[in-house]
Amino acid sequence: MTTLNHSPHILxxxxxxxxxxxxNPITGALENFxxxxxxxxxxxxxxxxxDIDALSFDLxxxxxxxxxxxxxxxxxxxxxxxxxxDGFVLLxxxxxxxxxxxxxxxxxxxxxxxxxxxxxxxxxxxLRTDGKENLLTSIEIAAATDSRGRPMAPEVCIFFENRLxxxxxxxxxxxxxxxxxxxxxxxxxxxxGIHIKYEEHLIRxxxxxxxxxxxFLLDNNVMILTLFPGIRPEVVDACFxxxxxxxxxLKTFGSGNAPQKPWFMDKLRALIDRGVIVVNVTQCxxxxxxMHRYGTGLQLLQAGVVNGYDSTMESVLTKLxxxxxxxxxxxxxxxxxxxxxxxxxxx
Ligand code: ASP
Numbered sequence: 001m002t003t004l005n006h007s008p009h010i011l012x013x014x015x016x017x018x019x020x021x022x023x024n025p026i027t028g029a030l031e032n033f034x035x036x037x038x039x040x041x042x043x044x045x046x047x048x049x050x051d052i053d054a055l056s057f058d059l060x061x062x063x064x065x066x067x068x069x070x071x072x073x074x075x076x077x078x079x080x081x082x083x084x085x086d087g088f089v090l091l092x093x094x095x096x097x098x099x100x101x102x103x104x105x106x107x108x109x110x111x112x113x114x115x116x117x118x119x120x121x122x123x124x125x126x127l128r129t130d131g132k133e134n135l136l137t138s139i140e141i142a143a144a145t146d147s148r149g150r151p152m153a154p155e156v157c158i159f160f161e162n163r164l165x166x167x168x169x170x171x172x173x174x175x176x177x178x179x180x181x182x183x184x185x186x187x188x189x190x191x192x193g194i195h196i197k198y199e200e201h202l203i204r205x206x207x208x209x210x211x212x213x214x215x216f217l218l219d220n221n222v223m224i225l226t227l228f229p230g231i232r233p234e235v236v237d238a239c240f241x242x243x244x245x246x247x248x249x250l251k252t253f254g255s256g257n258a259p260q261k262p263w264f265m266d267k268l269r270a271l272i273d274r275g276v277i278v279v280n281v282t283q284c285x286x287x288x289x290x291m292h293r294y295g296t297g298l299q300l301l302q303a304g305v306v307n308g309y310d311s312t313m314e315s316v317l318t319k320l321x322x323x324x325x326x327x328x329x330x331x332x333x334x335x336x337x338x339x340x341x342x343x344x345x346x347x
Contacts, residue, residue: 035054087114088184091119097119110211114155141157169186171184222317227281
């Protein structure tokens with residue numbers, strides 16, 4: 001690794017979440033602290049010879065309140081400051097962090113600078129916090145360059161508990177432990193131990209000469225239907241009857257299988273005939289949809305269900321919002337769902 005010939009400029013963006021909280025000494029409740037004062041709570045930041053600026057949402061949110069309009073806001077912040085910073089660290093609640101990471105991976109096309117998203121399970125004001133470690137290493141990764149002076153990780157990533165993961169491959173799997181995220185279908189892009197070891201062959205870079213292009217259009221006329229043994233026709237009817245529905249993520253069993261009952265397949269075919277895009281994502285964390293493997297999957301393929309490959313649910317949901325937001329023709333959306341556009345699937 002080399003250092004830049006100027007001291008790296010990093011922008012911290014605080015959206016909300018546990019990491020930016022301290023305990024009120026009187027009530028004991030967790031409260032957001034004044035983020036402009038963040039250096040006071042993390043004095044270790046003085047140890048970097050980086051220029052670190054910070055900005056915060058006016059009203060920081062618990063990430064359970066995250067919405068597409070906030071993704072647009074984050075994309076605007078990054079694009080407005082793109083030329084002035086070498087890397088970005090987004091501080092975010094863990095609950096929906098994987099959705100935000102996935103959405104941004106599609107919205108920030110030809111990203112040439114790191115966008116490292118992190119948070120913590122314990123507030124930064126607590127003695128045993130995981131927040132400081134996550135924050136400090138994320139900043140180091142956002143500033144790191146390779147032997148050619150290029151950013152080490154110019155992707156939207158999640159850094160959590162020593163692992164750097166591609167954002168759109170990541171899922172929150174632990175509501176309590178510090179080890180809160182996993183990337184089941186793609187190895188980590190880097191591990192932080194005594195040294196930060198990057199898996200350079202896994203890290204995506206924009207094509208030479210490609211210009212950074214942010215996108216701000218999203219359409220949330222989508223829904224997720226999780227299949228379960230005993231699912232009733234009325235439940236499926238209610239889901240498919242949603243007004244304005246443009247895409248359904250079908251969370252199937254195993255390698256992409258669904259019940260063979262005629263009523264179910266009839267409803268699904270009618271939905272697809274209406275022009276609604278149906279994408280098959282497995283309920284399993286690891287592995288891929290293979291609809292040709294069993295008759296129960298093949299019938300979906302024959303009905304026109306789109307393969308979700310080894311996508312996370314967060315990634316396929318936000319990819320659909322992104323593609324629908326751009327109003328591409330139906331066939332083009334299906335083609336792009338079958339195409340790896342941001343490292344999100346193994347085709
Ligand atoms: N509920 C919080 C949030 O996602 C939890 C956290 O910050 O980790 O905003």
